[in-house]
Amino acid sequence: MSNVSLRGLKKSYGSVEVIPSLDLDIRSGEFVVLVGPSGSGKSTLLRMIAGLESIDAGTVSVEGEDVTQRDPGDRDMAMVFQSYALYPHMTVAENMTFALRMRGMDKTTIGERLTESVRMLSLEGLEHRKPGQLSGGQRQRVAMGRAIVRQPRVFLFDEPLSNLDAKLRARTRIELRELHEKLGATSIFVTHDQIEAMTMADRIVLLEKGRIQQVGSPREIYERPRNTFVASFIGSPEINMMEGKLWFDNGTAWFEQLVLRSRGSESASLAGVAAGGYTLGIRPEGFDIAREPLEGSVPMVVGAVEYTGSDTYAFGKSPMGDLTVKIAADFQAVAETLHTGETLHVKALADGWHLFDSSGERVTGG
Amino acid sequence: MAPAGLDEKARRNRRWVVVSLLPVAAFFIVLTAFPVVNLLGLSFFHVEWQDGAARFDFVGMENFRRLFSQETVFWAGVRNNIVFAVVAVSGQMILGFSMALAVKTAGSYGRALLTGIFLLPIVVPPIVIGTMWRLIMGREFGLANTLLGFFGLGPVDWLGDPDLALASVIFVDIWHWTPFVFLLMLAGLESLDGEVLEAARIDTVSRWQQIRHVIMPMMLPTIAITLLFRVILSFKVFDEVYLLTSGGPGTATEVVNFSIYRTFFRQDQVGYGAAMSVVTLFSISLIIILARAFVQRRASRREAAT
Numbered sequence A: 001m002s003n004v005s006l007r008g009l010k011k012s013y014g015s016v017e018v019i020p021s022l023d024l025d026i027r028s029g030e031f032v033v034l035v036g037p038s039g040s041g042k043s044t045l046l047r048m049i050a051g052l053e054s055i056d057a058g059t060v061s062v063e064g065e066d067v068t069q070r071d072p073g074d075r076d077m078a079m080v081f082q083s084y085a086l087y088p089h090m091t092v093a094e095n096m097t098f099a100l101r102m103r104g105m106d107k108t109t110i111g112e113r114l115t116e117s118v119r120m121l122s123l124e125g126l127e128h129r130k131p132g133q134l135s136g137g138q139r140q141r142v143a144m145g146r147a148i149v150r151q152p153r154v155f156l157f158d159e160p161l162s163n164l165d166a167k168l169r170a171r172t173r174i175e176l177r178e179l180h181e182k183l184g185a186t187s188i189f190v191t192h193d194q195i196e197a198m199t200m201a202d203r204i205v206l207l208e209k210g211r212i213q214q215v216g217s218p219r220e221i222y223e224r225p226r227n228t229f230v231a232s233f234i235g236s237p238e239i240n241m242m243e244g245k246l247w248f249d250n251g252t253a254w255f256e257q258l259v260l261r262s263r264g265s266e267s268a269s270l271a272g273v274a275a276g277g278y279t280l281g282i283r284p285e286g287f288d289i290a291r292e293p294l295e296g297s298v299p300m301v302v303g304a305v306e307y308t309g310s311d312t313y314a315f316g317k318s319p320m321g322d323l324t325v326k327i328a329a330d331f332q333a334v335a336e337t338l339h340t341g342e343t344l345h346v347k348a349l350a351d352g353w354h355l356f357d358s359s360g361e362r363v364t365g366g
Numbered sequence B: 001m002a003p004a005g006l007d008e009k010a011r012r013n014r015r016w017v018v019v020s021l022l023p024v025a026a027f028f029i030v031l032t033a034f035p036v037v038n039l040l041g042l043s044f045f046h047v048e049w050q051d052g053a054a055r056f057d058f059v060g061m062e063n064f065r066r067l068f069s070q071e072t073v074f075w076a077g078v079r080n081n082i083v084f085a086v087v088a089v090s091g092q093m094i095l096g097f098s099m100a101l102a103v104k105t106a107g108s109y110g111r112a113l114l115t116g117i118f119l120l121p122i123v124v125p126p127i128v129i130g131t132m133w134r135l136i137m138g139r140e141f142g143l144a145n146t147l148l149g150f151f152g153l154g155p156v157d158w159l160g161d162p163d164l165a166l167a168s169v170i171f172v173d174i175w176h177w178t179p180f181v182f183l184l185m186l187a188g189l190e191s192l193d194g195e196v197l198e199a200a201r202i203d204t205v206s207r208w209q210q211i212r213h214v215i216m217p218m219m220l221p222t223i224a225i226t227l228l229f230r231v232i233l234s235f236k237v238f239d240e241v242y243l244l245t246s247g248g249p250g251t252a253t254e255v256v257n258f259s260i261y262r263t264f265f266r267q268d269q270v271g272y273g274a275a276m277s278v279v280t281l282f283s284i285s286l287i288i289i290l291a292r293a294f295v296q297r298r299a300s301r302r303e304a305a306t
Helices: A042-050 A092-102 A107-120 A136-148 A168-185 A195-200 A218-223 A228-233 A328-337 B005-044 B064-069 B073-105 B108-123 B126-136 B145-152 B165-190 B192-202 B206-235 B240-245 B256-266 B268-306
Strands: A005-011 A016-026 A029-037 A056-063 A077-080 A155-160 A186-189 A202-210 A211-216 A239-248 A252-255 A258-260 A276-282 A289-290 A297-309 A312-318 A321-327 A342-349 A353-356 B045-050 B055-056
Touching: A016 A042, A016 A056, A016 B045, A029 A042, A042 A077, A042 A155, A042 B206, A056 A252, A077 A136, A077 B005, A077 B165, A092 A107, A092 A136, A092 A342, A092 B108, A092 B192, A092 B206, A136 A168, A136 B126, A195 A218, A195 A342, A202 A218, A202 A258, A211 A218, A211 A228, A228 A239, A228 A276, A228 A353, A239 B126, A258 A342, A276 A321, A276 A328, A289 B256, A312 B268, A321 A342, A353 B005, B005 B045, B005 B268, B045 B268, B055 B240, B064 B240, B064 B268, B073 B108, B126 B145, B126 B240, B165 B206, B165 B240, B192 B240, B206 B268, B240 B256, B256 B268
Parallel strands: A029 A186, A029 A202, A077 A155, A155 A186
Antiparallel strands: A005 A016, A005 A056, A202 A211, A239 A252, A239 A276, A252 A258, A276 A353, A289 A342, A297 A312, A297 A342, A312 A321, B045 B055
C-alpha cells in the first residue's frame, strides 16, 4: 500500500516564490484533488511530485521511500496530461505498452495487461490506429490506458478533462471515479474546476499562492470553509459575502439587520465571540425567502432572475449589498411569478451562515 | 446560387490562378529551364574559339562517349564526391543533432551562449574559411602542427598527403556546415510537443530511450529534409576544395564540381564540360527522385499497416 508524503517542499522561479513550503500526506488508495485558481501552484506541485520540475528544498517520498532525487521514469508514477501527450508516431497499442516495453517486461505480460486495459476502457478495435485518427474522447482514454497498464504506485492527473466538451467531461468524471474504485490506486488529480474537485475527490487540497488553504472532504470544505478564500472559491453561484457588525441582543446574535440562528441552543456556536466588525458569508441556498418582512430579515429588490432548469436564482440589491439567492424548490410558486423590481425579504437559515474575522479566518464559538 | 454563377466563379478563379502564377513561371523558364536546355544542347557540340568568336561543330554523342570511355579525372571526382557526401553529411547530421539536443536541454543562459558559438562558422565567408583552414593545416607553420608539436607529434602534411587530403577537406566541410544542420534540428526540436517529451521522461528509464524511441521518430521529417538538402549541397561543393587543395594532390580531393569548372573554364572544353554537367545533373535528379519515392513508399506502407 502506498502513500505519498511531501515534507517542506519549496519552489521558486528566480525571485518569484511559487511554493513557499508545503507539507502534505496522501493516504494510500486515496483520490486527492489539488484545486485552486490559475497561478496557485497546483500544476507545479504535481510536476514536482512527478519529478518533471526540480525541487528547491524538501522531500517527496512514496511508501516511506525518498524519491526526491530520482528521475521521473524511476518513481513508479504514471501521469495523464492535459493535452494527452500521446506519441503521434505510435499506434494506440504501442502508446499504451511503451513504458512496459522500455522496462523490458516480457511480451506475454505486456499482452495481458494491454488486453485488460483495452477492455476496461472500451478501446477494442482501436489498437492499431494512430492518435491522429482518434476523437478527443478516445485520445483521453488512450492516455488513461497508458497510465493504467503500468500499474504504478501513484497516478498523476494534470487537468485531463479540460479539453473535453461539457457532456463528455461529465461522463468521463464518473468513469474515472468508477475506475478508481476498481483499481484503488493512489491518485493525485489537478484541476481548476471546483465541480470536478467536489464530485471526484476523497479529499480536496485547496491551494492559493502555493499555500494550502484547506484540506478536507468535499463536504467539510463546503460546509465548514476555513477562510473567506475557500468559501468564495468553492460553490457556484458564489457565496454572498457581507461586511458588517455583529451584535448581541438578549442572547440573540445579529449581523446588522440579519438574525443569526443555530440549530442547537440559540447562538451556541457564537458563545464567547466578541461583538464587532466581521465578514458574514451566506451561500445562495442559505436563505429563507418571504414576500412579507420577518423579524431579522432584509429586503432585497430583485434585479435579475436566472432559471437553470432545476433551480432558480434571484440576483438583487439589499441594504447589506448585492445578494444571490436560490429559490428553494418548495417556493416554486414564487419563482414562477417572480419579476424584476419586486421586493423579497430574505433571512439567514439556521446554521446557513459562516462568520469570518477581519483576517478572513473562520470564527467559531467555544 | 445557380450552377451558371458557380461556373463563372470557377472560371474567374482559374484565370486568377494562371495570371498570378505567370510571372514566376516566366522567371523559372528564363532562369532555370532555358539554361538547362542550353546546356543539354551544348553537350552535343565541340566548341572552338577562333578570332574572338565561337565555332560550333556538331559532334553528336562524342562528348559522352569520351566521358564514359577515356575520362579518369572526372570519375575520380565522382568517387571522391560520394565518399565526401556520405562521410561529411553523416558527420554533420550526427553532430548537428547532438548539439541541438544539448542546447535544447541547456538553461536559457547556456543556450544563448552555445547557440552563438555554434553558429559562428556559418557567418564566416567561404573564402575566409578556406584561407583560415589552409593556414591552420599548413605543413610548416600551421597551427595544427604547432599544437601536435607540443606533444612531440607530427608534422603532418594535412593537405599535401594524398591519404589525408580528402579527410582534411571533409573535416573542414563538417566544421563549416554542422551549424546549418544544428539550426534546422534545433528549430525541429523546438516545434515538438513539450508534454509529449515529458510523457517520454516518465515512460522511459534512460535518456537514450527518449531519443531513440520518441525524439528521433518525431524528428523524422526534419531529418529527411535536412539530409536531402545537405546531400545535394555536398555534390556542389567547390569553394572549400578550390581554396584548400585545388583538387590535389593528384586527384586525391578532386570533386565533380571542380572537374567541371576546370574542363569548362580552364581548358575551354565547353562541350565536354557541358556533357559532364548534364551527367551530374541527371544523376542527382535521379537520386532525389528515388529517395523521395523510397520515403513515400515507406510512409504509405506504414499507413497501410495501421
